[in-house]
Amino acid sequence: MIALDLQSVLISEFRTLFTGQLFPAFSKIVGSNPDPAPLNIYTQALPQEGNGNLGSYAPYLVVQLISGKQDDEIGPEDVKIILNVGIHSYDKQNQGHIFVLNIIETIRQHLFLKRTFGNKYFITLPFEWQVNDDDIFPYFVGSVETHWELPIILPDSSNL
Numbered sequence: 001m002i003a004l005d006l007q008s009v010l011i012s013e014f015r016t017l018f019t020g021q022l023f024p025a026f027s028k029i030v031g032s033n034p035d036p037a038p039l040n041i042y043t044q045a046l047p048q049e050g051n052g053n054l055g056s057y058a059p060y061l062v063v064q065l066i067s068g069k070q071d072d073e074i075g076p077e078d079v080k081i082i083l084n085v086g087i088h089s090y091d092k093q094n095q096g097h098i099f100v101l102n103i104i105e106t107i108r109q110h111l112f113l114k115r116t117f118g119n120k121y122f123i124t125l126p127f128e129w130q131v132n133d134d135d136i137f138p139y140f141v142g143s144v145e146t147h148w149e150l151p152i153i154l155p156d157s158s159n160l
Contacts, residue, residue: 009118023059024089032095
């Protein structure tokens with residue numbers, strides 16, 4: 001399935017993009033901030049292993065396929081992918097959303113500067129982001145809705 005290939009291409013792209021960057025990480029000790037950690041990047045959902053604590057996967061980025069739509073036989077398929085971002089920070093200023101927004105902005109700039117990925121997947125508008133407006137300290141989360149144009153699949157001419 002082409003959409004799965006797009007998801008795989010994006011996972012690889014984001015791993016490269018965030019190599020060497022560190023973000024607030026999970027701490028088992030309430031009120032302490034451990035050393036920053038690299039961004040964990042997951043396909044479709046957070047793993048079910050571990051203690052099930054959302055923060056234990058932080059910092060994280062989940063690349064989630066949501067839906068696809070093709071309106072006519074000769075048009076491209078539009079695929080919606082949601083990017084979920086989460087960090088865990090005991091920063092007393094309660095400003096962890098800044099890390100989430102910086103991750104989102106890094107992704108936005110990269111996607112729109114490059115535009116085409118895997119030589120066949122093109123990002124389109126709209127590009128929508130949001131951060132959680134509930135106070136769920138020490139968790140800070142956000143998401144991005146992206147839309148992608150996938151290659152057109154034409155019928156085999158021998159079947160016409």
